[in-house]
Amino acid sequence: MGDQDLRSTPLEAVHEALGATFTDFAGWRMPVRYDSDLAEHRAVRESAGIFDLSHMGEVHLRGPQAGEALDHALAGKLSTMSVGRAKYSLLLAEDGGILDDLITYRLAEDHFLVIPNAAGVAEDLAALTERAAGFAVEIEDASATTALIAVQGPESERILLDALTGADSGVDGIAAEDLVAMRYYRAAGGTYRGAPLLIARTGYTGEDGFELYVRSDLAVALWDQVTAAAGDRLTPCGLASRDTLRLEAGMPLYGNELGRDLLPAQAGLGRTVALATKGDFVGRAAVEDADLTGRPVLVGLAAEGRRAARAGAEVRDAEGTAVGVVTSGVLSPTLGHPIAMAYVSPSLADPGTDLVVDVRGRDLPVRVVPLPFLRRD
Template sequence: MSDLKRTPLRDFHAAHGARLVDFAGWEMPVQYRSILEEHKAVRRTAGLFDVSHMGEVDVRGPEAGRFLNHLVTNDVAKLFPGRVLYSPMCYPSGGVVDDLLVYMRGADDYFLCINAGNIDKDLAWIREQAARFNVTITDRCADYALLAIQGPKAAAIVQSLSGAKLGLVKYYHFSEATVAGVHCIASRTGYTGEDGFELYHAAGDAVALATALLAAGQPHGLELAGLGARDSLRLEAGYPLYGHEITADISPLTAGLGWTVKLDKGADFIGRAALVEEKQKGGANKVVFFKTGDRRIVRADTPVLGAAGTPVGRVLSGTLSPLLNEAIGSALVESVHAAAPLAVDIRGTRLALQIVKPPFVELKKV
């Protein structure tokens, strides 16, 4: 794995027994002791994730807000300093370039958090779209490290290391704060469905911050958590993963993310015409979430069978829910069959899919 990119915490992970794998070209920890125990720790107490592979982009200039409202489907005009917005970014076809977070620091000052596997593609797309706006796009990926601490006790653990009043930071808001002596952008966001913070900080401070968070959290049951638990947690919460529930061929409307598509926000945006048409006519396909009542994991690309036993779709994501102790997943199915009985065949055993409106488990309200 010598040719893979590494976060500033690569050696920290190895020292703590992580199993490192190739993820989107990065050498990342998939697990430490047990995906199952890491998942449960996040739901019960807290987990600490290295997500420094994510990308950061500054968008600054007199037309920064207008540009971003043209770039993404959600309404950037509703932001104010200290607020965070989740949004897809679409192609003219309505398919998704990526899903991202938009942070507003000031009237002409925003930054974006984008997915690790899409950094080069996203930057090229953003710069191309920005050409006719008075904005400056700056790649900040190498400057930042990013730690996510998630779970019912996560906020208290971070607060124990900071003099800032972090309890005043609401869900999908952020504030600058010093945590364990490290200057951070403390963002009350995450990818698990639990409360917690994502802490952006200088790459050179990552080991010191991770060490301090681990030491402060271990008496409370905090576990280091890897990508395995991150995926099972986000699927339990019903959150999309780019390349699975959203792709260049799966629009936000198809994916059930209609709440992020503001067709009437007063600004034209890339993909709007296609999404208006899809909303008016209805999409050919629909993303659904399911459980099976069985522990056997239903793998991505497994055919989904309709009432007649013929394929009507395919599985997008599948895992075992550690809390439900059964297989859960998502699938892309033909809209006309979405409400009909659906099944999969797992090595000769036909399993009925029980359609579920996520989240699969009760999540703590922030």
């Protein structure tokens, strides 16, 4: 696919002016880095970074049975979630396989916002529409008219207070005290220059941070306003640093740690499936009946030195027998040693187990460690 065939976010001109290097990500022309992957990663860990995530989807469900429709469609229980809350959940196939992982916000008693991954927007929308049939709910795909900007890092709250809570900020309905009081996986709605604005304390970096949903035609103004208020406290960040940040935080990436042929329990996500708190939903019977014996499970791996395993690398036991495969790996910028996530035989999943990974034809000794690799205080 050539650049001319890729979709562009509303912030593409901003990225070009900043000298970004672009990549094809799920059919979108996205900034992979602006300067240095390492510098961008460290900025988020030490101060703050700003990301364009406008390739993600936004699907609204409105109606008196919106919650019940989502209970049927997703693995989690959404109907009892209070207004202003967010929940991580899974979209399962009938056979229990993971079609996507997504976040759902409850914006009002009869209004939910679902955020699919970029590569899954069309499929998720089709599945949600099919599964909502018979419920009193209307579904709107607002992906093309919504931009998503993330501000992540320990300085993110202070930056947004400076940028968005002044008298001339253009923001109404979200006060400084709302931001300060907002807990993790909470959200508040207001307006920005008269258009809807949603600010959520969510993210994909393992740091404190916020995600800002705004109308596409206001994305550049909002980006510029936040970056102007932040000054040198805020660094533009691309997809490369986003990936190393989420890997250190032990957060799965669909297509790497999650996929159609994997059950939630294999990925350590059994707790997201509401078997005990709600009735039937798509995939329930398959999850309940699944025999997990011998199915590989997701683990963290750590090594010494500077050589990092990459996705697809074979994992072997001490006798040289293949026992799994690496799904993501990197030389951790924060920890200073190689880390990886991998699926391995359940008998070898206990922390402290010594294994070997094939790194470009050379054996790399690794040890199973708990996830996440890095946890913020």
